[in-house]
Amino acid sequence: MRSSTKNIIVIASVAVLLVLWEVAALCIGSENVMPGPWATLVATIKLFGQKDFVLVVFSTILRGIVSFVIAVVLGVALGIVAGLHEGFDAFMKPWVVVMRSTPVVAFVLLALIWFSRSTAVFIGVLTMFPIIFTNIVAGIRNVDVKLIEMARFYKVRRRSVIRNVYVPSIAPFMVSGISSAVGIGWRAIIVGEVLSQPRYGIGGSLQLAQMQMNVEVLIAWTIIAVLLGALFEKIIRLIENVTVKRHI
Amino acid sequence: MKMLQLNDIYKNFDGNVVYSGFSLEIREGVTTGILGPSGCGKTTLLNMLGGVLKPDKGEISGVDGKTFSYIFQEPRLLPWKTVRQNIEFVLEKYYAKDSRDRIAEICDFYLQLVDLHGFADYYPSQLSGGMSQRVSVARAFAVPSDIILMDEPFGGIDINLKKNIIEKFLKICENDRRTVVHVTHDVDEALAMSDDIFVLSKSPVKVVFEKKNIKKENLTTLKDAVIGNL
Numbered sequence: 001m002r003s004s005t006k007n008i009i010v011i012a013s014v015a016v017l018l019v020l021w022e023v024a025a026l027c028i029g030s031e032n033v034m035p036g037p038w039a040t041l042v043a044t045i046k047l048f049g050q051k052d053f054v055l056v057v058f059s060t061i062l063r064g065i066v067s068f069v070i071a072v073v074l075g076v077a078l079g080i081v082a083g084l085h086e087g088f089d090a091f092m093k094p095w096v097v098v099m100r101s102t103p104v105v106a107f108v109l110l111a112l113i114w115f116s117r118s119t120a121v122f123i124g125v126l127t128m129f130p131i132i133f134t135n136i137v138a139g140i141r142n143v144d145v146k147l148i149e150m151a152r153f154y155k156v157r158r159r160s161v162i163r164n165v166y167v168p169s170i171a172p173f174m175v176s177g178i179s180s181a182v183g184i185g186w187r188a189i190i191v192g193e194v195l196s197q198p199r200y201g202i203g204g205s206l207q208l209a210q211m212q213m214n215v216e217v218l219i220a221w222t223i224i225a226v227l228l229g230a231l232f233e234k235i236i237r238l239i240e241n242v243t244v245k246r247h248i
Numbered sequence: 249m250k251m252l253q254l255n256d257i258y259k260n261f262d263g264n265v266v267y268s269g270f271s272l273e274i275r276e277g278v279t280t281g282i283l284g285p286s287g288c289g290k291t292t293l294l295n296m297l298g299g300v301l302k303p304d305k306g307e308i309s310g311v312d313g314k315t316f317s318y319i320f321q322e323p324r325l326l327p328w329k330t331v332r333q334n335i336e337f338v339l340e341k342y343y344a345k346d347s348r349d350r351i352a353e354i355c356d357f358y359l360q361l362v363d364l365h366g367f368a369d370y371y372p373s374q375l376s377g378g379m380s381q382r383v384s385v386a387r388a389f390a391v392p393s394d395i396i397l398m399d400e401p402f403g404g405i406d407i408n409l410k411k412n413i414i415e416k417f418l419k420i421c422e423n424d425r426r427t428v429v430h431v432t433h434d435v436d437e438a439l440a441m442s443d444d445i446f447v448l449s450k451s452p453v454k455v456v457f458e459k460k461n462i463k464k465e466n467l468t469t470l471k472d473a474v475i476g477n478l
Binding site: 147151165 | 298300315316317318320322324326328329337338340341391
């Protein structure tokens with residue numbers, strides 16, 4: 001399909017969504033329960049002018065970055081060890097299964113008791129770590145032993161083997177792990193904020209809007225969370241294009 | 249004449265005796281074809297010669313301090329590197345960092361020899377199987393090695409391409425004599441490429457037939473003799 005045709009379909013899809021939204025708002029007929037797209041847009045723009053807006057947004061982004069860095073460092077380090085040693089992988093397996101299958105909310109409620117204020121960071125790490133870890137393990141398993149053997153037979157230096165054989169084999173797995181971790185982690189952090197109520201944070205603002213029955217503000221914050229999530233994904237795609245060469 | 253010698257070699261794998269009191273002498277500076285049924289331990293023999301596998305008992309002489317090149321059954325090229333970068337990858341350790349030009353020259357020279365001079369910047373995925381295998385031949389010769397070990401290198405390639413690669417190989421050998429040990433189960437391939445041939449039995453491996461300087465022999469009679477012993 002031509003890309004111009006695709007763009008038209010995407011625009012039409014958004015238009016249908018907006019029309020359905022407007023119809024729903026008209027049917028319900030109450031701004032307090034279901035504000036229309038226009039009212040929400042106005043509320044969103046107003047948010048930008050709010051005095052704490054930047055602080056709120058950056059607090060959440062900062063929590064995202066901190067938990068992302070912790071998850072990547074742990075996930076990559078432990079993933080490499082587990083990828084190379086089956087015994088360690090077997091040891092990690094139950095932990096990872098627990099982390100992956102426990103509902104986020106259960107962790108949030110526990111974390112509220114244990115950490116209170118840094119709950120969101122803890123939740124971010126807990127959701128992102130297993131995804132990155134699993135991908136790194138899969139990446140290492142994916143390294144072609146025949147290429148490793150070739151390098152060993154030709155007595156290529158160890159550092160060169162790591163840089164030219166291991167890293168390029170693992171990179172696509174690492175990038176896909178990171179991109180799904182960021183998508184899931186971002187949403188989990190906001191859930192964490194809703195319940196832990198840090199002084200500044202998108203999750204906290206969502207919760208406050210809900211308590212005040214300020215539905216258009218609630219949706220406006222949601223839109224900002226979605227836009228930021230999309231922005232992060234875009235950034236990761238860009239990094240992916242630069243780092244992972246696709247010739248395979 | 250100098251020799252690579254395997255003396256009274258023993259090698260077991262999980263209790264299976266592959267080599268037991270096995271000895272073999274391989275002449276340096278010529279191509280030796282080693283024939284034998286599949287799975288008789290020919291790859292093990294190459295790995296022991298190349299020093300990546302140690303025999304349980306026995307000694308291998310004439311290989312100390314030598315450098316090796318390998319041509320495997322598959323091309324084994326790094327898919328994310330171009331043809332040139334693939335050759336550079338194994339050459340790096342032989343040349344100083346400031347000899348980029350020298351390395352490029354060597355790559356070009358050997359790619360020319362296998363008729364791939366226009367393909368230095370191609371990725372393996374853009375080449376056919378036969379072309380990729382020619383790159384692996386160029387890579388083996390580009391390394392300043394004393395000994396080239398070949399493990400059924402043209403197994404998966406169709407007959408015409410195989411003839412073409414063998415011709416290229418012989419052409420390179422005319423000017424660049426190295427010790428080549430070529431393991432295969434393809435009689436015609438071995439007869440076309442080798443100076444000396446050995447036929448090995450199933451494990452525990454014994455030499456059941458050998459002939460030196462086969463280029464002087466009558467190929468049809470020789471072929472019958474080889475097949476009779478395989």
